Amino acid sequence: MLVQSMHFKQRASEKLGDALLQGNMRKAKGKFVDGRAKAVAEFGVWEELRTHAAKIRDRAIANLDAYLVEFERNATRRGAVVHWAESAEDACRIIVEIALQNGVKKVAKSKSMVSEEVNLNERMEAAGLQVIETDLGEYILQLAHEPPSHIVAPAVHKSKEQVADLFVAAHGKPRLTEIPAMTREAREALRGHFLTADMGISGSNFIIAETGTTLTVTNEGNADMVTTLPRIHCVITGIEKVIGTMEDFAALIRLLPRSAIGQTITNYLTVTTGIKMPDEADGPEQMHIVLVDAGRTRLVGSDMQEMLRCIRCGACMNHCPVYQNVGGHAYGWVYPGPMGSILTPAYVGLENAGDLPNAATFCGECAVACPVKIPLPDLMRKLREQQFDRKLRPWTERAAIAAWGFVATRPGLYALMSKLGARVASWMGGREGLIHSLPGIDGWTKGRDMPAPAGRTFRELYKRRASHRA
Amino acid sequence: MGARENILRRIRAAQGRTGSEPTEAEMALVRETLARREIGPQPAFAHAPDRLAQFRKECDRLGTTHATVRSEAEVPGEVARYLSETGLELRLAGWREYAGLDWPGAGVAFEGRPARDGDATGLTGCFCAIAETGTTLLLSAPETPKVTALLPETHLCVVHAARVLDTMEDAFALLRQEVGEPPRSAFFVSGPSRTADIEQTIVIGAHGPYRVHAILIEP
Amino acid sequence: MKVGLFVTCLVDLSRPGIGFAALKLLESAGCEVVVPESQTCCGQPGYNSGGREIAKSLARKVLAEFRGCDYVVAPSGSCSGQMKVATVHDLFKGEPDLPEFETLAAKWFELSDFLVNVLKVHKVPGTYDGTVTYHDSCSGLRELGVKMQPRYLLQMAGAQIAEMEGSERCCGFGGTFSIKLGEISTRMCEGKCESIRASGARAIVGGDLGCLLNIEGRLRRTGDTTTKVLHFAQVIAGEG
Numbered sequence: 046m047l048v049q050s051m052h053f054k055q056r057a058s059e060k061l062g063d064a065l066l067q068g069n070m071r072k073a074k075g076k077f078v079d080g081r082a083k084a085v086a087e088f089g090v091w092e093e094l095r096t097h098a099a100k101i102r103d104r105a106i107a108n109l110d111a112y113l114v115e116f117e118r119n120a121t122r123r124g125a126v127v128h129w130a131e132s133a134e135d136a137c138r139i140i141v142e143i144a145l146q147n148g149v150k151k152v153a154k155s156k157s158m159v160s161e162e163v164n165l166n167e168r169m170e171a172a173g174l175q176v177i178e179t180d181l182g183e184y185i186l187q188l189a190h191e192p193p194s195h196i197v198a199p200a201v202h203k204s205k206e207q208v209a210d211l212f213v214a215a216h217g218k219p220r221l222t223e224i225p226a227m228t229r230e231a232r233e234a235l236r237g238h239f240l241t242a243d244m245g246i247s248g249s250n251f252i253i254a255e256t257g258t259t260l261t262v263t264n265e266g267n268a269d270m271v272t273t274l275p276r277i278h279c280v281i282t283g284i285e286k287v288i289g290t291m292e293d294f295a296a297l298i299r300l301l302p303r304s305a306i307g308q309t310i311t312n313y314l315t316v317t318t319g320i321k322m323p324d325e326a327d328g329p330e331q332m333h334i335v336l337v338d339a340g341r342t343r344l345v346g347s348d349m350q351e352m353l354r355c356i357r358c359g360a361c362m363n364h365c366p367v368y369q370n371v372g373g374h375a376y377g378w379v380y381p382g383p384m385g386s387i388l389t390p391a392y393v394g395l396e397n398a399g400d401l402p403n404a405a406t407f408c409g410e411c412a413v414a415c416p417v418k419i420p421l422p423d424l425m426r427k428l429r430e431q432q433f434d435r436k437l438r439p440w441t442e443r444a445a446i447a448a449w450g451f452v453a454t455r456p457g458l459y460a461l462m463s464k465l466g467a468r469v470a471s472w473m474g475g476r477e478g479l480i481h482s483l484p485g486i487d488g489w490t491k492g493r494d495m496p497a498p499a500g501r502t503f504r505e506l507y508k509r510r511a512s513h514r515a
Numbered sequence: 516m517g518a519r520e521n522i523l524r525r526i527r528a529a530q531g532r533t534g535s536e537p538t539e540a541e542m543a544l545v546r547e548t549l550a551r552r553e554i555g556p557q558p559a560f561a562h563a564p565d566r567l568a569q570f571r572k573e574c575d576r577l578g579t580t581h582a583t584v585r586s587e588a589e590v591p592g593e594v595a596r597y598l599s600e601t602g603l604e605l606r607l608a609g610w611r612e613y614a615g616l617d618w619p620g621a622g623v624a625f626e627g628r629p630a631r632d633g634d635a636t637g638l639t640g641c642f643c644a645i646a647e648t649g650t651t652l653l654l655s656a657p658e659t660p661k662v663t664a665l666l667p668e669t670h671l672c673v674v675h676a677a678r679v680l681d682t683m684e685d686a687f688a689l690l691r692q693e694v695g696e697p698p699r700s701a702f703f704v705s706g707p708s709r710t711a712d713i714e715q716t717i718v719i720g721a722h723g724p725y726r727v728h729a730i731l732i733e734p
Numbered sequence: 735m736k737v738g739l740f741v742t743c744l745v746d747l748s749r750p751g752i753g754f755a756a757l758k759l760l761e762s763a764g765c766e767v768v769v770p771e772s773q774t775c776c777g778q779p780g781y782n783s784g785g786r787e788i789a790k791s792l793a794r795k796v797l798a799e800f801r802g803c804d805y806v807v808a809p810s811g812s813c814s815g816q817m818k819v820a821t822v823h824d825l826f827k828g829e830p831d832l833p834e835f836e837t838l839a840a841k842w843f844e845l846s847d848f849l850v851n852v853l854k855v856h857k858v859p860g861t862y863d864g865t866v867t868y869h870d871s872c873s874g875l876r877e878l879g880v881k882m883q884p885r886y887l888l889q890m891a892g893a894q895i896a897e898m899e900g901s902e903r904c905c906g907f908g909g910t911f912s913i914k915l916g917e918i919s920t921r922m923c924e925g926k927c928e929s930i931r932a933s934g935a936r937a938i939v940g941g942d943l944g945c946l947l948n949i950e951g952r953l954r955r956t957g958d959t960t961t962k963v964l965h966f967a968q969v970i971a972g973e974g
Contacts, residue, residue, distance in 0.1 A: 076715050090556040097555040110526045111537040111545040129519040182712035205714050228718040255549045266708040266723025269665050289549045295683040296555035310648040314703035326629045326660040328699050338522050346529030366904045370921050406908025409876035433784030450788035456772035463747050488916025493951030503741050503750035
């Protein structure tokens with residue numbers, strides 16, 4: 046996906062004024078946040094499970110090479126071909142080659158965020174392949190030529206009227222007004238594609254080292270279609286998705302749907318190991334698994350390593366007050382919200398995504414919601430430290446912090462300047478005691494008054510009081 | 516290929532290890548850890564005193580309807596009842612293991628073959644069921660095609676009470692014991708398909724079935 | 735028992751009355767309170783802007799200033815979080831003075847937590863007749879577990895509490911965030927103000943002056959000149 050993260054502030058501004066988006070975000074928040082809260086309340090040992098999940102994810106990352114080698118060994122043994130892709134370009138090249146070598150014309154895809162990272166659809170279409178997204182939200186966005194704005198609910202920003210318009214244009218049938226009917230129409234349109242696709246591409250929520258298994262969780266059943274019906278199945282996955290055992294999966298699947306949307310389990314778990322056996326009636330003849338690096342190995346061993354625990358549930362963005370107000374497109378790349386504020390700079394460069402780690406008040410909601418206890422605010426702060434050290438922020442910000450530090454370590458100077466500041470600002474506030482505008486802080490004063498200081502500092506009043514007493 | 520070695524080398528270097536291939540000793544240690552099959556914390560309701568009640572409760576939560584009969588012989592009758600009450604044709608594609616039941620007696624046209632697009636109803640059994648989540652687990656094999664549970668609008672699933680387990684971990688343990696490794700497809704079904712991708716409004720019946728009906732056999 | 739009062743830079747500069755209220759509360763509960771004159775700032779603005787070294791030098795200054803105290807108390811969840819959590823879990827990890835910061839963290843308390851859980855007060859000097867709503871500042875709530883304590887104290891003063899929907903939701907201050915991403919900050923603040931209005935309370939009370947200035951600034955800009963915006967210390971000291 047094209048990187049637009051450098052335009053965060055401007056895009057956020059536009060989104061704040063988008064009444065339709067604001068309404069959709071409000072609705073979504075109620076479902077996701079309340080849903081998760083209810084599921085967590087019913088669970089009992091939620092915190093213990095989070096601790097366990099963080100541990101097993103950390104263990105996989107600490108042994109990432111061995112886990113990947115074990116996965117490769119078992120997957121290969123079961124008839125899959127395992128490919129390794131260092132870059133986005135490599136991942137696309139590998140998959141396009143598989144398609145062309147096998148006379149593939151049509152590709153049916155279930156959702157994969159890493160495929161968005163590497164721009165897989167564009168590359169396949171450029172090579173003459175027809176690509177159909179089958180997750181309903183992704184299908185809608187494909188028709189709209191838009192990127193997803195949420196990793197679990199990609200079309201959360203769209204209204205049913207907008208979807209109805211897209212369907213009329215794409216399906217050529219009379220315009221619908223009700224959501225169930227629209228869903229049915231999409232089902233019928235996509236059913237045909239499932240049955241005639243030569244290749245199915247799926248993402249993978251996890252891959253299991255001990256069995257060589259890839260797996261996807263859905264409510265729609267599209268991943269099942271895509272991994273069962275076409276003759277070639279291709280999995281594209283980030284290398285950090287590897288977990289150890291089926292028991293690890295059982296633990297993580299208790300966390301994922303609850304954290305994402307408050308569901309106890311998704312309707313389908315598509316747990317796939319290897320290719321169709323000779324006497325089986327259904328299943329693909331070929332299975333290819335593309336393990337993608339594309340920046341992940343840079344996080345291994347770094348102080349951002351904990352981010353690799355992520356199981357892509359979306360809870361962080363659902364609970365983030367900034368995301369709730371601006372939506373996903375403002376973040377300008379594949380991953381929005383807190384996890385996006387960390388992964389985007391990590392994968393596309395801090396210099397291209399500078400506002401993202403700053404788009405946070407460090408309220409901590411994300412850290413509480415993360416099922417694998419990633420310390421998201423701390424990681425965002427580390428990125429701010431990198432920006433500070435590399436002088437990536439405006440010089441005025443750096444200078445202001447340096448000046449503050451200079452004065453605050455010098456009590457005499459501080460006492461003098463704060464005395465002056467308190468008096469001047471108090472005078473500016475006038476009778477109302479409110480400052481309506483102040484150059485340098487118009488980020489504040491555009492939307493709020495600044496309550497004026499009392500006029501004397503605590504330090505000087507306390508000193509005066511103490512000397513009166515003495 | 517160079518990519519594999521490069522990726523492994525980078526991972527190892529980042530963690531203070533040399534080379535581009537894990538050593539035999541490292542692999543042995545990892546395999547030992549994996550073989551322990553550590554189980555994480557499970558919620559209390561995962562071990563409900565009445566397992567079948569827990570299974571039915573979760574089916575209700577997810578929209579899987581259910582009925583209970585005393586033996587496989589009663590399955591055709593229950594299928595006929597369900598299909599006519601639901602307003603569906605008394606016809607289905609089913610797993611061959613059920614071909615020998617008295618379908619003609621119940622007035623149901625049973626075809627023992629994998630379901631095709633256009634079949635309205637599919638009948639399967641399951642390897643086992645999971646009470647904690649109201650899930651049935653279907654394993655792929657020549658006589659147990661997945662498409663029968665996936666393509667039709669209605670999925671009927673025969674579940675033997677003795678095969679209802681507490682948790683997914685129990686299901687994996689049974690799979691290892693009876694089958695060894697997971698087959699090509701281990702398909703966990705928990706309710707009819709759904710989507711909420713349009714305005715977060717839940718619609719039942721996305722790409723998979725609109726209806727899942729569990730027929731519990733409890734002698 | 736010698737209690738050091740960390741006034742906080744915002745209180746010192748903008749609302750000294752909160753500092754005097756804290757002083758009154760501690761003294762009326764029997765503490766000997768010292769207020770080191772050279773104190774300035776805990777360093778959090780620098781810390782959250784990525785200026786790690788500045789944050790460390792300010793933290794070390796605070797450590798030195800409050801060395802002689804049995805306890806250190808601050809009328810702020812965010813400054814207390816900085817000195818209790820950021821120092822020990824991040825800034826001074828692996829540093830030779832980590833043990834000293836661990837000692838400081840153990841004796842540092844946010845004001846309401848100190849009054850309720852250390853001094854275990856059963857009455858407060860002030861009385862408040864009316865209904866208030868309470869804003870749970872993020873650091874106090876999520877880093878330090880400050881939730882029940884200020885409410886307990888407000889009820890001791892006779893105040894009725896009308897909980898607002900979303901009392902735990904961020905008000906949008908976030909330090910320099912309020913200026914750097916001011917538009918988003920204002921929108922978040924407006925959300926908080928909507929909750930305050932819906933609660934029906936005539937006063938909004940909180941434990942962090944940054945949040946309170948933010949909320950008051952938005953209330954006044956949108957034409958609300960009557961809702962009182964108060965630190966709980968002012969209310970329970972009888973200065974609200």
